Amino acid sequence: MANDRAPTRIQRKNRAAILDAALNVFSAHGFRGATVDQIAAEAGLSKPNLLYYFPSKEAIHTALLSGLLDTWLDPLRALEDNGDPLEEILGYVRRKLQMSQELPRESRLFANELVQGAPRIHEALSQDLKALVDEKAALMERWMDQGRIARVHPYHLIFSIWSLTQHYADFDVQVRAVLGEEDPFAGAPDFLETLYRRLLTPRP
Amino acid sequence: MANDRAPTRIQRKNRAAILDAALNVFSAHGFRGATVDQIAAEAGLSKPNLLYYFPSKEAIHTALLSGLLDTWLDPLRALEDNGDPLEEILGYVRRKLQMSQELPRESRLFANELVQGAPRIHEALSQDLKALVDEKAALMERWMDQGRIARVHPYHLIFSIWSLTQHYADFDVQVRAVLGEEDPFAGAPDFLETLYRRLLTPRP
DNA sequence: TCATGATTTGACCATCTGGTCAAACTCACG
DNA sequence: CGTGAGTTTGACCAGATGGTCAAATCATGA
Numbered sequence: 001m002a003n004d005r006a007p008t009r010i011q012r013k014n015r016a017a018i019l020d021a022a023l024n025v026f027s028a029h030g031f032r033g034a035t036v037d038q039i040a041a042e043a044g045l046s047k048p049n050l051l052y053y054f055p056s057k058e059a060i061h062t063a064l065l066s067g068l069l070d071t072w073l074d075p076l077r078a079l080e081d082n083g084d085p086l087e088e089i090l091g092y093v094r095r096k097l098q099m100s101q102e103l104p105r106e107s108r109l110f111a112n113e114l115v116q117g118a119p120r121i122h123e124a125l126s127q128d129l130k131a132l133v134d135e136k137a138a139l140m141e142r143w144m145d146q147g148r149i150a151r152v153h154p155y156h157l158i159f160s161i162w163s164l165t166q167h168y169a170d171f172d173v174q175v176r177a178v179l180g181e182e183d184p185f186a187g188a189p190d191f192l193e194t195l196y197r198r199l200l201t202p203r204p
Numbered sequence: 205m206a207n208d209r210a211p212t213r214i215q216r217k218n219r220a221a222i223l224d225a226a227l228n229v230f231s232a233h234g235f236r237g238a239t240v241d242q243i244a245a246e247a248g249l250s251k252p253n254l255l256y257y258f259p260s261k262e263a264i265h266t267a268l269l270s271g272l273l274d275t276w277l278d279p280l281r282a283l284e285d286n287g288d289p290l291e292e293i294l295g296y297v298r299r300k301l302q303m304s305q306e307l308p309r310e311s312r313l314f315a316n317e318l319v320q321g322a323p324r325i326h327e328a329l330s331q332d333l334k335a336l337v338d339e340k341a342a343l344m345e346r347w348m349d350q351g352r353i354a355r356v357h358p359y360h361l362i363f364s365i366w367s368l369t370q371h372y373a374d375f376d377v378q379v380r381a382v383l384g385e386e387d388p389f390a391g392a393p394d395f396l397e398t399l400y401r402r403l404l405t406p407r408p
Numbered sequence: 409t410c411a412t413g414a415t416t417t418g419a420c421c422a423t424c425t426g427g428t429c430a431a432a433c434t435c436a437c438g
Numbered sequence: 439c440g441t442g443a444g445t446t447t448g449a450c451c452a453g454a455t456g457g458t459c460a461a462a463t464c465a466t467g468a
Contacts, residue, residue, distance in 0.1 A: 008436095008444075011444090030234045030236070030237055030316070030320065033235070035425065036426060037426090046446070046448090048446075049446050051428085052444095056426075057425095057426065111319045112319055114377060115316055115375065116233060122381065125382070129378070150402075152395060152398055156391050156392060156395035159379060163371035167363060167366070167367035168363075173322045173326065175363060177333065178329070178334050188360060194403070195403050198354075198403050199398070212415095214465085239455065240455075241455075250418090251456085252458080255457065260457080409468100410466105412468105415463075416461105416462080418459105419460100420459085421456105424454080426451105426452095430447105431447085431448090431449105432446080432448100434444080435442105436441105436442100436444095
């Protein structure tokens with residue numbers, strides 16, 4: 001059995017292959033829409049073989065989500081009180097947008113989970129995520145008190161960054177259907193920079 | 205059989221009940237995650253009875269989507285060249301936000317479909333939706349040419365309105381988990397009005 | 409009222425799905 | 439090379455799922 005000793009070479013390879021395949025399938029069909037057979041096929045394993053590495057479909061999903069949640073929140077964690085507040089926030093926007101471009105599957109994995117009520121990560125949202133957002137919102141509020149950025153509702157400001165950047169990954173089909181040939185990520189960075197500059201530049 | 209003659213009273217009632225139940229189930233679980241039994245139960249019908257009114261699960265889904273697409277795009281259609289451009293756009297934002305508040309199931313239905321690659325409405329997106337957006341983007345571009353609103357990429361402007369408003373319906377769980385007690389729709393209208401005023405107010 | 413079409417249902421079916429298991433195979437290392 | 443742990447698989451299972459059908463029930467207007 002795959003116990004909790006140091007993983008063998010084969011274990012590492014197969015676990016990684018399974019998680020990658022699961023990311024493809026879960027992000028494309030949601031939890032209930034994904035099938036173990038499909039994940040196994042995509043990972044190049046038989047179904048029983050896959051279930052030798054993870055005890056259940058649920059376990060794969062959980063492993064994926066919890067393994068990715070940290071990565072997902074890293075850009076926000078990196079928002080700190082160094083230098084110019086506006087540049088800090090613009091940096092966060094840029095990093096988030098870049099993640100949408102480079103990790104669209106991860107974005108859609110979370111989008112699927114959230115839009116369906118987040119039954120499996122609700123706790124992480126109201127614990128870890130809330131704590132992190134509370135902290136960063138407080139930081140932004142301090143910047144506003146000091147007049148270094150314009151005053152807006154800090155939580156809604158954070159929501160806006162999430163929604164504006166993840167939109168390009170989560171609703172990629174729609175964006176591309178509307179834009180036609182034009183690459184979404186050509187115009188997005190400029191648009192978002194303009195938006196947040198105008199929103200947050202301190203006004204007299 | 206339910207043919208194409210004028211629908212009876214019972215037909216109207218049951219079809220409506222089915223579509224309402226289907227909206228609940230599809231918006232909560234996505235297409236593959238929804239089951240016919242679940243929809244039938246929620247509509248207060250037996251499964252064979254439900255399948256007497258719609259030939260298949262797919263047919264229910266299609267009927268729902270195409271019936272709702274028009275409603276969904278109405279606010280954008282209402283954006284026209286009357287009065288002040290900025291107020292026109294703010295009105296659009298307000299209507300969209302109101303829809304997120306009042307019709308969250310509809311929003312999540314589309315969100316589910318889009319995030320999973322929109323296999324069933326891809327055509328409507330690249331035909332009707334694209335045409336409508338092209339038209340309204342052109343209108344906005346005219347306003348920008350006339351200096352009546354500040355210049356930004358008109359397509360990304362429209363995407364931003366979609367993402368910022370629908371976020372509150374689609375990712376409701378996350379928003380509420382982070383906000384705690386505070387009602388999301390308390391702060392959202394002000395935040396969005398401020399955002400679009402600052403973004404679009406013509407600058408010297 | 410009663411005949412006829414509309415509506416409803418229990419029983420059923422084929423397929424899919426998550427998961428199990430014992431047997432077979434492979435690999436690393438003494 | 440042999441051996442025991444690690445790995446893989448074909449066959450299988452129970453329950454869920456989309457869908458069918460003939461028979462029963464209901465509603466309505468002539």
